[in-house]
Amino acid sequence: MIAEHWDVVVVGGRIAGASTAWALAPYAGKILVVDASRPTTFWPQQSTWDRTGNLAWAELGLLDTVLACGAPRTYGDTYRVGDEVVERVYPLEDEYSYRMSVSREVLDPALLAAARGRGNVTVLRPAQVRDIVVDADGVRGVRLRHERVDRTVSCDLLVLADGRLSRNAVRVGAPAYRVVESPWFALLAYYENLPLATDRSYFSLQDRSVLICTPCGDKQWCVALDLHQSLIDEAGEHPARLFDRMVGDDPHVGPAVAAGRRTTSVGGAGRMRMLRRPMSGPGWCLVGDSGYHLDPVTAQGTRAALVTARILRDRIAAAGSVGDADLSGLTGERDAALEEDWAYTEQIVAPGPG
Ligand SMILES: Cc1cc2nc3c(=O)[nH]c(=O)nc-3n(C[C@H](O)[C@H](O)[C@H](O)COP(=O)(O)OP(=O)(O)OC[C@H]3O[C@@H](n4cnc5c(N)ncnc54)[C@H](O)[C@@H]3O)c2cc1C
Known part of the structure; x- marks a missing residue:
């Protein structure tokens, strides 16, 4: 039996x-966010973005929240390709012309707190959506489990923000219509007290690997390493061990990590698939990785997630409220907005002949 009604239920709270909960709050009565993870879970997905990411945060009205996370802004980087090293300064286009990196353990709770601060957003965490309630007119609600109790709630709009492995996307009838298998394995770990500048990042593009080192908090750094699967196969080592060895061997980061300390395990993901699913249907909408997943190798996933949230927000804002919004045609709008990011990432993930 459906006992509770919400204007919007959002599955996934990262x-x-x-x-999305933050952005839709002015246009909805009550919003429920359901997230399956525990606040203490290490989430090995980096979040570094450039000026375009800052613009995307600003468009949603969340840049101040992100800046309050305390991560340093970087205004240039040391950029190594093979043995060639260039010291780059980012062009000063406007006030957003810097790169940032915020650990997910800091960023995600800050975003949830901002959403809660709207006053009409309730967060259940950890809680899991286990099924979707659908009738002939579309999605009607969800069945969820929270504190070992099963509940069914109804909603006017179900927003799936449950990541690239979303099972619920299949349940609402949103199959992937474009898929690119990726040969890249994305790994990362956090470190403290590295003797490195805090206003610069570091990139190293080598044969079948990309290493990115960014300051991400007070005396904290994120080191991310994307490895081509063929390199892992050749090395015959566990990816985490290969990570440690390659990071240690890097001429810039190696001496720094030897002087500092790794504060997390090495985590990440491999055998990923870039994918696109339809963005909306009757009573539902997909934001973030659940509907549009870019391989991490180009570090564009955060911006892409924010762009999808903004597209949904704009459509609802134009209608005045969630209940009055027509969500048809969002897929084309999203795909057009993110076409360059997709093409750039696909070219690295699955380069064409020549
Ligand atoms: C190793 C790695 C490195 C990356 N590096 C970068 C980078 O440097 N820059 C960048 O821009 N992007 C990067 N990305 C991509 C970026 O992390 C993602 O694009 C972004 O996190 C997507 O956010 P999301 O909110 O859509 O999904 P997620 O962060 O995956 O969050 C989904 C949430 O949904 C919850 N959930 C799932 N199922 C349910 C359910 N049934 N009920 C309730 N909750 C559920 C999960 O617990 C999770 O909390 C990286 C990704 C990886 C894997």
Whole structure:
């Protein structure tokens, strides 16, 4: 039996879900965010973005929240390709011309707190959506489990922000219509007290690997390493061990990590698939990785997630409220907005002949 009604139920409370709840709050009566993870879970997905990411945060009205996370802004980087090293300064286009990196353990709770601060957003965490309630007119609600109790809630709009492995996307009838298998394995770990500048990042593009080192908090750094699967196969080592060895061997980061300390395990993901699913249907909408997943190798996933949240927000804002919004045609709008990011990432993930 359906006992509770919400204007919007958001499944997933990280970058896409928390940002969407924040963005839709002025246009909805009550919003429920349901997230399956525990606040203490290490979430090995980096979040570094450039000026375009800052613009995307600003468009959602969340840049101040992100800046309050305390991560340093970087205004240039040391950029190594093979043995060639260039010291780059980012062009000063406007006030957003810097790169940032915020650990997910800091960023995601800050976004959820901002959403809660709207006053009409309730967060259940950890709680899991286990099924979707659908009738002939579309999605009607969800069945969820929270504190070992099963509940069924109804909603006017179900927003799926449950990540690239979303099972609920299949349940609402949103199959992937474009898929690119990725040969890249994305790994990362956090470190403290590295003797490195805090206003610069570091990139190293080598044969079948990309290493990114960014300051992400007070005396904290994120080191991310994307490895081509063929390199892992050749090395015959566990990816986490290969990570440690390659990071240690890097001429810039190696001496720094030897002087500092790794504060987390090495985590990440491999055998990923870039994918696109329809963005909306009767009673539902997909934001973030659940509907549009870019391989992490180009570090564009955060921006893409924010763009999808903004597209949904704009459509609802134009209608005045969630209940009055027509969500048809969002897929084309999203795909057009993110076409360059997709093409750039696909070219690295699955380069064409020549
Ligand atoms: C190793 C790695 C490195 C990356 N590096 C970068 C980078 O440097 N820059 C960048 O821009 N992007 C990067 N990305 C991509 C970026 O992390 C993602 O694009 C972004 O996190 C997507 O956010 P999301 O909110 O859509 O999904 P997620 O962060 O995956 O969050 C989904 C949430 O949904 C919850 N959930 C799932 N199922 C349910 C359910 N049934 N009920 C309730 N809750 C559920 C999960 O617990 C989770 O909390 C990286 C990704 C990886 C894997």
